[in-house]
Structures are given as C-alpha cells and as structure tokens.
Amino acid sequence: MKGRLIVAGAVMAGALGVSAVPASAHTSLKSSDPAAGATVASPQKLTLTYADPVGFPQVVLTDASGGRHEAGAARAVDNVVTESVKGPLPNGVYTVGWRVVASDGHPVTGEFKFTVAGSSAAPGQAQTPPPSAFVSSAAKSSSGGGGSAGWLWVGLGVVVLALIGGGIAWTRRKRTG
Numbered sequence: 001m002k003g004r005l006i007v008a009g010a011v012m013a014g015a016l017g018v019s020a021v022p023a024s025a026h027t028s029l030k031s032s033d034p035a036a037g038a039t040v041a042s043p044q045k046l047t048l049t050y051a052d053p054v055g056f057p058q059v060v061l062t063d064a065s066g067g068r069h070e071a072g073a074a075r076a077v078d079n080v081v082t083e084s085v086k087g088p089l090p091n092g093v094y095t096v097g098w099r100v101v102a103s104d105g106h107p108v109t110g111e112f113k114f115t116v117a118g119s120s121a122a123p124g125q126a127q128t129p130p131p132s133a134f135v136s137s138a139a140k141s142s143s144g145g146g147g148s149a150g151w152l153w154v155g156l157g158v159v160v161l162a163l164i165g166g167g168i169a170w171t172r173r174k175r176t177g
C-alpha cells in the first residue's frame with residue numbers, strides 16, 4: 001500500500017515536469033577510496049560509495065597513457081561498488097570511470113582522478129608498451145602532482161616578469177628623462 005503511494009507520487013511528479021532534473025539526481029557518487037584528487041600509495045581496490053543502492057556496476061581504471069588496470073568485474077552491494085586493481089600501480093595519474101544503474105533504472109556515469117606516488121612498481125609492469133609508459137611519467141611530472149614544486153616555478157616566473165617589467169620601465173624613464 002505504502003509502496004503504491006510512492007509509485008503514484010513519482011508518476012505525478014513526472015507528469016508535473018519534475019523529470020527535467022539532471023540525470024545525476026537519480027543517484028550520485030558520495031565518496032570514494034581513493035578519494036577524487038587524492039595522492040595515495042598503489043591501492044589494492046577501488047571503493048565507490050553512492051547516495052542510493054545501485055546495480056550493474058562497471059568500473060574502468062586507466063593510466064595517463066590509456067593502459068587499463070582494473071581486475072575482473074565490479075561488484076555492487078547495496079550502495080557500495082568495489083573493483084579490484086591489477087597492481088601494484090606505477091606512479092602517475094589514474095582515471096576511474098564508472099557506470100551504475102540507479103534503483104529507478106536510469107544509468108548514471110562519472111569519472112574522477114587520483115595520483116599514485118611513492119610506488120616502487122616500474123612503469124614497464126603495466127600492460128602498456130614502454131613509449132606509453134614514458135609519456136605517462138612525463139605527463140605526471142608536468143601536471144605538477146606534487147603541487148609545491150609547481151608553485152615554486154610559478155613564483156619564479158612572476159619574479160622574472162616583474163624584473164623584466166621594471167627594467168623596461170627604468171629604461172624608458174632614462175630615455176625620456
């Protein structure tokens with residue numbers, strides 16, 4: 001009886017145009033381990049926690065050069081999806097792509113990135129050929145995974161620009177004066 005009322009309410013809401021809400025409203029990723037944007041040691045598995053129970057999960061773990069690192073099929077228990085990792089993962093930036101089906105039958109997709117640091121795994125251990133692995137490590141160092149070094153260079157750039165600007169102003173003043 002209560003279930004019927006809920007269904008009736010949902011049908012009415014749909015008729016009233018509430019169906020215009022974005023697809024992400026059907027459920028959403030609440031948290032993950034590793035967390036989005038986190039820098040971690042090579043994880044043994046990925047855990048994705050959703051706002052609502054989900055089914056038919058698919059999880060893909062990709063390195064910066066497109067190499068795949070998930071192991072086996074993803075499992076969904078209630079609102080938690082887990083996927084094993086084919087590790088250990090070499091250092092680098094990884095993208096987790098996921099797709100689940102919400103309890104209302106609508107598919108929801110998303111992705112997030114995390115960084116592996118301090119790993120002793122050689123890039124060659126990945127399924128990707130060596131040239132791609134090289135690109136992977138180059139992309140990692142250029143994307144400034146360790147923030148502070150990147151900001152140091154930005155700071156130096158600002159100082160250099162200020163010196164150049166000051167020099168030009170000084171030269172102009174000297175010429176006109």
Ligand SMILES: [Cu+2]
Nearest residue numbers: 026102104106
């Ligand atoms: Cu839906």
